[in-house]
Amino acid sequence: xxxTDNAPTMALIVREDLNLSTxxxxxxxxxAAVEIALVARRQSKRLFQGWREHGGRKIVLxxxxxxxxxxxxxxxxHGIVWHLVKDxxxxxxxxxTVTVLGLLGPRxxxxxxxxxxxxx
Numbered sequence: 001x002x003x004t005d006n007a008p009t010m011a012l013i014v015r016e017d018l019n020l021s022t023x024x025x026x027x028x029x030x031x032a033a034v035e036i037a038l039v040a041r042r043q044s045k046r047l048f049q050g051w052r053e054h055g056g057r058k059i060v061l062x063x064x065x066x067x068x069x070x071x072x073x074x075x076x077x078h079g080i081v082w083h084l085v086k087d088x089x090x091x092x093x094x095x096x097t098v099t100v101l102g103l104l105g106p107r108x109x110x111x112x113x114x115x116x117x118x119x120x
Contacts, residue, residue, distance in 0.1 A: 007054035009110045013101040017065040032085045032102035040081045040104045061117040069101045080105030
């Protein structure tokens, strides 16, 4: 096993029930990536630095609906930083709609949490 096998991973999990356009999905994932990086930099500098030093690995997946995201949030273990993106409501969804869950943590911990999800 190489030293990068458990390097930090950022996961962006998009709600598929919202049927967001490609552009909206990209924008919401960008919001999630920026926010989770800022949260990690504040809450866990070592995790953030490790993520950057190992190439900033990101994966984008989808979850069925808000209940699926809530279940993931309920199972988040210590050592994983997370952020829920709530849309401003200017375009495709109502204000306050949760669109993406962003996670950052050790790869094995993230994989255990969301390994059942499929890539987008």
